Amino acid sequence: MRPIPILLLSLAWLPLRGQTEMLRTHLDRQAPVAPAHLVLLEAPGSKALQGGFRTLLQAQALRGFQVPLEGFDLGTALGREQAAAHRCAPKAQWLLVGAGGQVKAKGIDVPDAESFARALQDAGFQDRARALEAYLKQAPESLSAREALIAELRARGERTAQRLLGITVETPRERLGRGDLAAWRKALGDPATADLTAARTLEPAEDLDAWGPFAQALDEAFRLGVWQEMTFTWTQEGRPLDGASPTLRGLYTRWLPTVEAALPRQPESESLWPLWRWMQAATGGSRLRLLMARLVPCPTSPPDQWPPEPALHALRATARTPDDWRVIHEAYRARWDALPVPEAIPDQPTALEPLWEQTLGPLLESALGARDLGIAEADFQEALLKTRWASLPAKAAALAQACGHPSLAARWGLVRP
Amino acid sequence: MSFRRLLLMVGILALALPAQAQTLFATGDARIRLAHLLQGHPEGVLVCLPSATGRSLHGGLLALGSQEALLDLQLDLHDLTLTQPAGRELLGLKGWSPETPHWALLGPGPRILAEGIDPPTAEALAQAHRASGLPTRVGVLEAFLRDHPDHDEARAQLVLALRGPAELRTERQAPPPKDPGQPQPRLSSEADDRIWGAYADQYERLMTSGAWRRTAEATGPLPLAAALSDAAPRSPRLRALAEQLLPEVESHLRRRPEDPRRWKVWLSLRAAVPGSRPHEVLAGIPPLPGSRTWPPQAALDAYVEDARLQNDWRTVEPMLEEAYRQSLAFIQAMEDAARRDAPASITQVDLGAAFGFGGWTGELALLVEAKLRLSRFEEADRIFMAAYGRVPRSKLAEQAAMLARECGAEALAAKWAALAR
Numbered sequence: 001m002r003p004i005p006i007l008l009l010s011l012a013w014l015p016l017r018g019q020t021e022m023l024r025t026h027l028d029r030q031a032p033v034a035p036a037h038l039v040l041l042e043a044p045g046s047k048a049l050q051g052g053f054r055t056l057l058q059a060q061a062l063r064g065f066q067v068p069l070e071g072f073d074l075g076t077a078l079g080r081e082q083a084a085a086h087r088c089a090p091k092a093q094w095l096l097v098g099a100g101g102q103v104k105a106k107g108i109d110v111p112d113a114e115s116f117a118r119a120l121q122d123a124g125f126q127d128r129a130r131a132l133e134a135y136l137k138q139a140p141e142s143l144s145a146r147e148a149l150i151a152e153l154r155a156r157g158e159r160t161a162q163r164l165l166g167i168t169v170e171t172p173r174e175r176l177g178r179g180d181l182a183a184w185r186k187a188l189g190d191p192a193t194a195d196l197t198a199a200r201t202l203e204p205a206e207d208l209d210a211w212g213p214f215a216q217a218l219d220e221a222f223r224l225g226v227w228q229e230m231t232f233t234w235t236q237e238g239r240p241l242d243g244a245s246p247t248l249r250g251l252y253t254r255w256l257p258t259v260e261a262a263l264p265r266q267p268e269s270e271s272l273w274p275l276w277r278w279m280q281a282a283t284g285g286s287r288l289r290l291l292m293a294r295l296v297p298c299p300t301s302p303p304d305q306w307p308p309e310p311a312l313h314a315l316r317a318t319a320r321t322p323d324d325w326r327v328i329h330e331a332y333r334a335r336w337d338a339l340p341v342p343e344a345i346p347d348q349p350t351a352l353e354p355l356w357e358q359t360l361g362p363l364l365e366s367a368l369g370a371r372d373l374g375i376a377e378a379d380f381q382e383a384l385l386k387t388r389w390a391s392l393p394a395k396a397a398a399l400a401q402a403c404g405h406p407s408l409a410a411r412w413g414l415v416r417p
Numbered sequence: 418m419s420f421r422r423l424l425l426m427v428g429i430l431a432l433a434l435p436a437q438a439q440t441l442f443a444t445g446d447a448r449i450r451l452a453h454l455l456q457g458h459p460e461g462v463l464v465c466l467p468s469a470t471g472r473s474l475h476g477g478l479l480a481l482g483s484q485e486a487l488l489d490l491q492l493d494l495h496d497l498t499l500t501q502p503a504g505r506e507l508l509g510l511k512g513w514s515p516e517t518p519h520w521a522l523l524g525p526g527p528r529i530l531a532e533g534i535d536p537p538t539a540e541a542l543a544q545a546h547r548a549s550g551l552p553t554r555v556g557v558l559e560a561f562l563r564d565h566p567d568h569d570e571a572r573a574q575l576v577l578a579l580r581g582p583a584e585l586r587t588e589r590q591a592p593p594p595k596d597p598g599q600p601q602p603r604l605s606s607e608a609d610d611r612i613w614g615a616y617a618d619q620y621e622r623l624m625t626s627g628a629w630r631r632t633a634e635a636t637g638p639l640p641l642a643a644a645l646s647d648a649a650p651r652s653p654r655l656r657a658l659a660e661q662l663l664p665e666v667e668s669h670l671r672r673r674p675e676d677p678r679r680w681k682v683w684l685s686l687r688a689a690v691p692g693s694r695p696h697e698v699l700a701g702i703p704p705l706p707g708s709r710t711w712p713p714q715a716a717l718d719a720y721v722e723d724a725r726l727q728n729d730w731r732t733v734e735p736m737l738e739e740a741y742r743q744s745l746a747f748i749q750a751m752e753d754a755a756r757r758d759a760p761a762s763i764t765q766v767d768l769g770a771a772f773g774f775g776g777w778t779g780e781l782a783l784l785v786e787a788k789l790r791l792s793r794f795e796e797a798d799r800i801f802m803a804a805y806g807r808v809p810r811s812k813l814a815e816q817a818a819m820l821a822r823e824c825g826a827e828a829l830a831a832k833w834a835a836l837a838r
Contacts, residue, residue: 021754025747078756131706143673144705229673231633262631265569271633298571298638299557300578302457338456340448 035124036098037068041083043092044075052110053094058163059113063156064127065120096123128152129213146221147230153214158239160210165199169239190313191236191274192281199244207247215247222255228262228272235274242282252279260291267295268308277310281317288314289327304338307331309358316362325369332363336379341386352389360387364396368403376400380412388417449503451510451527454495460554461524461546463494466504469515477536478520484539488582490546491554492522524551554578555615569628573638576623579616580646586612587648601650613652620645620655624662629682630669640678649689659689667698674699677715684719695719696732710739721783730787737784741800744780777816785817789824797821798829811837 040049050071057067072079074090083090086103096105096119105119132149136142162168172187202210221227242248259276266272280288288311297306307315315328336359352360360383367376380396383389397413400406454462467473475496481487482494497504499515511529513519522531522545531537531545546553552560558575562568590612591602604612620642623629629643649655663686670679683698695716704711712720717740720733781804788797801817814836821830 021757022751025750025754126706128707135703135706139702141672142702142705144675147673148705148707228631264565265567265628266632266639267568268570268637269632269634270637296565296568298568298574299459299561300457300554300574301570304456338453340450340453 034066034068036096036104036120037070039082039086039095039097040069040071041079041088041090041093041095042071042073044073046073046092047071049092049094049110056110056113056116058159061113061117062120063160064129065117065125066128066155067120067125096120098123129156143226143229146217146226147232150214150217150221150230150232151234153217154234154238157211157214158234158241161202161241161244162239164202164206164210165241165244167199169241171237171239173237190277190310191238192240192277192310193313193317199241202245204246207245211245211247215251219251219255222258227255227258231271232275232278235271235278238278240278240281242278243284245282249283252283256280256283260287263291264294264296267297268301268305270308273308273310277314280314284318288318289324302338304335306334312362316365319366319369322370322372325366326372329363329366329370329372329375332359332366333379335359336363336383341383350391352387352391355387356392356395360392361395361399364399365403368400368405368408373405373408376408384415384417390417392417449501451503451506451523454493454503455523455525455527458493458554459525459552459557460490461492461522461530461549461551463492463520463542464497464507464523465494465520466497466499466507466513466518468518469499472518474518474520474534474536481536481539481542483585485586486539486543488585489553489555490543491578491581492546522546522549522551524549569623569626569631570638572619572623572626572628573642576616576619576642577638579619580642583612583616584646584648587651591651593651604652606653609652609654613654616646617652617654617658621658621662624666630679632678640681643678643682645682645685645689647685647688649685656689659686662686663690663692667693670698671702674702675705675713675715677718680715680719684722694727694732695723709743710736712736714740724787724790728790730790734784734787734791737780737787741780741784744778777813782816782820786820786824789821789826789829794826794829797826798832801833805836809836 038053040053042049050069053069056062057065057069072082074080074083074092080090086095086097086101088095088103088106091108093106093108094110095103098104104123111119129149129152132145132152135145136149139145170183170187172184172191175184175187218227221230242252256276256279259272259279263269263272263276292307292311295307297303312328312331315324315331319325319328339355339359341355363379363383364376367373367379380392384392393412393415397409400409400412451464454464463478465474465478467475473496475494478494482492495503497507499505499508507513507519507521507523508515510521510527511532517534520533520536521529522542524530530549530551531542537545555575555578558571558578561571562575565571587604590608591604593601603609623642628639632639634640645655645659646652649659663683666679666683666686670676670683673679686692695712699712699716717733717736720736724730724733781800785797785801788794788800805813805817814833818830818834818837821827821833
């Protein structure tokens with residue numbers, strides 16, 4: 001059997017759907033090392049063990065353990081190879097396999113939480129948060145430990161909050177991992193937004209359970225004044241569930257002024273703004289216009305970088321009046337003018353999607369929001385002339401319809417580049 | 418990464434390059450207009466256009482940028498052509514004839530503020546710039562900082578703008594010795610103050626304000642500016658500054674040893690003055706629970722550099738072995754994942770050279786070098802042959818043979834070179 005040309009596939013993995021395992025493996029490369037992993041040998045066509053263990057690992061007794069888990073279908077050659085490699089019969093079972101390949105524990109049915117917790121500890125797992133807390137007691141000056149603890153508690157908080165709220169909010173990485181590039185790009189553009197309209201607010205006991213430890217750790221980082229020396233990857237890769245937590249909203253309300261006070265020193269910071277936007281999205285605060293008035297970009301920075309993306313997203317999310325939208329239009333107009341605009345490539349209709357999502361769509365949206373229809377028309381015609389993008393009329397028409405301008409939508413929909 | 422973020426990164430990195438006239442080729446990019454070239458350049462830019470017969474002023478203009486009179490201007494130079502919209506736009510600005518080549522000093526508008534059909538002298542171009550009313554890059558930033566003294570990003574940009582010309586002047590006044598084993602020459606006190614005084618002041622302010630720590634960005638002006646110039650060993654003033662800052666930088670490095678930017682800053686200071694070795698900096702710090710490696714991967718560069726300086730690879734060898742082991746484990750994991758992704762009918766996959774596997778990558782090359790420097794020739798051969806067996810490329814064998822020759826392992830060099838033929 002000829003090997004498939006993985007070279008080509010691996011180089012092309014982004015545009016191709018379905019190449020998710022390689023992508024996930026690549027993205028997980030830097031995850032903390034686990035002393036063992038779960039190998040789930042499933043009956044042909046079944047995912048029963050995977051479902052059972054995913055539920056099990058959410059139990060209170062197991063929340064502190066991050067156990068990598070892989071399912072193999074015994075109906076496939078790979079599944080049968082796994083069974084042979086671990087010297088077990090090719091029947092549905094679970095194996096806890098250590099780093100050296102030795103089977104530390106196994107079973108046919110999903111075990112209970114307490115006995116599995118014992119098996120994990122015997123295999124070398126530790127509750128990482130507890131271990132980091134102990135580390136910090138010995139070395140309170142360690143920023144690495146403090147940052148890792150906050151990240152660990154954040155991950156746990158997200159898992160618990162999702163379970164309690166009965167919702168699933170994907171991270172950008174998960175969207176990419178399942179090949180949904182459009183959703184990934186949207187999440188990357190503004191990681192802080194999530195549609196939580198269907199979610200309720202957590203009850204006090206639930207809130208404490210999900211977010212208490214994380215809130216305490218983050219609060220301490222702010223109180224000690226070391227927050228700005230840390231990297232909070234969850235502000236760009238996390239699940240934006242914070243709006244459903246009164247604890248987190250209170251925490252962010254308290255510390256948002258501190259983050260805003262740091263911005264004048266680094267107004268183009270690619271780490272401060274995502275943190276600001278994360279906190280602002282959860283609290284719904286809209287002091288952005290006051291904040292922007294205090295910020296001055298460096299005179300040698302390219303003008304199309306101002307205002308930064310998270311600020312623009314916040315402006316759009318909180319715009320209420322035509323004047324608000326005019327400010328936004330001014331910002332996007334500067335970006336549009338500063339951008340070398342590519343022409344559409346005939347056989348790649350989606351090539352200009354990022355341009356639409358990041359600049360052109362918001363430009364038209366803001367003109368429509370400001371009710372400056374003449375400006376919207378001029379922007380549309382200019383964009384059409386520059387890009388010759390066949391998809392532009394339909395996209396612009398859909399936008400105009402969504403913004404409540406049906407006659408404009410009808411006119412744009414009939415235009416041909 | 419968005420195009421705009423990429424532009425910003427390229428723009429910031431361009432500031433960190435030596436301050437010779439930089440040629441930014443717009444050739445083939447049909448989207449660039451003159452206004453784009455001016456973005457982020459209040460000091461203006463130089464542009465040139467060849468004649469219709471192809472006669473160009475580019476070479477002459479490029480040589481100008483490194484002359485003393487123009488060093489502080491650090492003007493970017495763009496070599497345009499008439500096939501580009503930007504080139505045609507330039508031709509049309511003043512109705513130039515295409516029969517002769519042209520150069521121009523371009524300012525906001527865009528407007529042509531000085532021009533000619535023969536390359537100017539450096540002094541004439543500097544005078545033209547002064548007469549144009551355009552500010553210098555350093556002047557713009559200094560004026561801005563007088564009004565906004567706490568603006569960390571602007572101060573970082575100023576540090577970078579001052580560094581380039583100072584490095585070039587140091588190369589001329591105190592060129593490094595041909596033999597790297599010889600000590601670095603030192604600038605005289607007067608030259609040192611003149612060349613490095615402004616940079617040293619700004620760098621010190623950046624570091625003592627703590628701005629260098631208060632950023633999570635890997636690129637951008639702050640992390641770039643926080644690294645002390647690599648000309649520091651030749652400047653008594655910068656050496657004294659490095660000595661003053663080193664203890665505090667080490668203290669902050671110990672608080673976050675997984676941070677590669679802190680290691681870069683530390684390395685830049687250590688290059689200027691003697692101090693602790695990496696394992697001494699990390700002495701007494703236990704690994705974080707769940708760490709993949711210890712010392713952390715971020716420290717690896719520091720350990721390798723230290724090994725080279727001290728010619729002692731014993732401490733770094735096990736780190737390099739672990740890094741390589743993890744790299745091989747990753748390849749295996751990717752192969753397993755590829756098999757899971759492949760259609761059921763496919764049972765064999767071949768990653769080939771995807772993701773840099775099979776290339777003379779950092780981990781492989783460094784591990785082989787460590788083995789060679791420690792005279793562990795059999796181990797070096799075993800590691801190389803296993804990598805070559807995975808992807809038998811001539812380039813791999815050539816590069817490995819070159820390394821073996823450098824390390825004095827002639828027999829291995831010959832063996833590996835034979836594989837390249």
